[in-house]
Each structure stands twice: as structure tokens, then as C-alpha cells.
Amino acid sequence: MNIQRILETIKESRGLKTDKQLADFLGLKSKNLLSLWKKRNSANLQLILSKCKDLDKNLLFGQAPAPGVVRDVTPVYGTPRKENATQASRKNVVKKLDLIQRQIEELRKILAASADQ
Numbered sequence: 001m002n003i004q005r006i007l008e009t010i011k012e013s014r015g016l017k018t019d020k021q022l023a024d025f026l027g028l029k030s031k032n033l034l035s036l037w038k039k040r041n042s043a044n045l046q047l048i049l050s051k052c053k054d055l056d057k058n059l060l061f062g063q064a065p066a067p068g069v070v071r072d073v074t075p076v077y078g079t080p081r082k083e084n085a086t087q088a089s090r091k092n093v094v095k096k097l098d099l100i101q102r103q104i105e106e107l108r109k110i111l112a113a114s115a116d117q
Contacts, residue, residue, distance in 0.1 A: 001061065004038045009060055010052060026051050 007022060016022050023031040026047060037043040052060060 001041075003041050003043045006043070006048065006060060007034065007038070010048070010055070013052075013055055013059075 010016070010025070011022050014022075014025060016025060019031040019034050023029075023034055028034065048060075049057075
């Protein structure tokens with residue numbers, strides 16, 4: 001069992017960015033305890049399971065869910081919602097395409113301005 005991967009899965013599923021946010025979510029007094037868990041590759045699994053009751057245990061402990069299985073995408077600060085893995089992947093692709101399109105438009109403006117000079 002890889003404790004660091006489990007902790008990263010929790011952070012990702014909850015929309016947490018830092019170990020401090022993860023420590024707060026788990027109710028730990030210090031993020032130093034997370035560092036100790038990672039170093040020793042051991043953790044309070046009972047605490048983790050109690051805080052992540054709604055997460056798919058296969059996902060949490062490293063077994064990928066079957067394709068199309070609904071997974072929890074509940075952020076810590078937000079309203080719960082469910083989506084399947086394909087929908088989540090599509091949304092990420094659309095976001096990346098939107099970003100690329102904006103960057104292309106910016107580059108076109110820069111090129112047009114430099115051509116006018």
C-alpha cells in the first residue's frame with residue numbers, strides 16, 4: 001500500500017492543493033504528521049476511511065474503477081455532484097482546448113501588431 005498515493009488521491013478528489021489543506025480536512029493538528037506518514041508509508045487508515053466514506057475505496061486504495069463507473073467528484077468546498085470518468089475527461093479536454101484557442105487569438109493579435117509596424 002502506498003500511503004503517499006492514497007493521500008494524493010484524497011487531495012485530488014477533494015480539490016485540495018496543499019498538505020496543510022489535507023491535514024485540515026483530515027482533522028490533523030499539523031501537516032508534519034502527513035510528512036511522517038509518507039516517510040514511514042503508514043497512516044491512520046481508520047481516520048482516512050472515516051473522512052472519505054463517500055469515496056470509492058477501489059479508487060482510494062489504487063484499484064481503478066471499471067470504465068463508466070460513477071466516481072465521486074465532491075470538492076471540499078462546494079456542492080456534491082456525480083459524473084462518470086468519460087464526462088470528467090471530456091470536460092478537461094474542453095477546458096484545455098478553450099485555453100489553447102485563447103492563446104492562439106493572443107498570438108494572432110501580437111503577429112498582426114508586429115506586421116503593422
